[in-house]
Amino acid sequence: MANLYFDESLAGTSVGELVTVSGDEGRHAVRVSRLRLGEQTIVGNGRGLLAYGAVEALGKDSFGIRVESVEELPRPARRTVLVQALAKGDRDERAVEQATEFGVDAIIPWQAERSVSRWAGEKAEKGVQKWARIAREAAKQSMRGWIPEVLPPATTAQLAGLDGHLIVLHPRGEQRLSAWRPSDDRDVFLVVGPEGGLSDAELAALAGAGAASSGDTGAAAAPSAGDRVIALLGDDVLRTSSAGPAALAVLNATLGRW
Secondary structure (H helix, E strand, O other), X not given: OOOEEXXXXXXXXXXXXXXXEOHHHHHHHHHHOOOOOOOEEEEEOOEOEEXXXXXXXEOOOOEEEEEEEEEEOOOOOOOEEEEEEOOOOOHHHHHHHHHHHOOOOEEEEEOOOOOOOOOOOHHHHHHHHHHHHHHHHHHHHOOOXXXXXXXXXXXXXXXXXXXOEEEEXXXXXXXXXXXXXXXXXXXXXXXXXXXXXXXXXXXXXXXXXXXXXXXXXXXXXXXXXXXXXXXXXXXXXXXXXXXXXXXXXXXXXHOOOO
């Protein structure tokens, strides 16, 4: 199977053109992946453009392919977005990696009340950059034409105001995620809490006003035509690193992606 390499500066190409990849990506391809002359490979820009061809040129830190075919993958009309609470150790990073492999379109870091890890100022900027690097590498490994966008950290209030379907994974949820169906084609935001779970205040805010009174009973809530749902993934409680990817697998089946 051909490998995929990214060159984000690639704006367009055509059959017969020589596309050259240099810098860190070219160095990795030549020195680590041991790319060889004549080998079939793929170069993409992470925004849907994929160029297929054989390696025609090799340098110390670069390679070039003669383009044999070009594919342009459209951006999904409805995005699936993982809202991942910051977690201790590398658990949130593992969630980013696996969510990318499972086809997530964007990722939002969330500073939840019970998050052990805290992002502020320069640390937040570096955290977003690190998550973006992880998503990029996972997209390469899984041969994805689109690299998921890692957005700036969001507050609980900002999450509550998102325009789309907001699905909060929580053991109190009475509606199983596998039974949920979207009422329209707006984006789907999947919220995963930290190791300590969500506070009652967060649960009420994310569920919406119509769900505030049902927060203690665990009833699934739909205050705005099904836009806000407290969902149960299954009978077992998963780690914050695995809950998002597992839920994305369910959504992929529901939305017809798989």
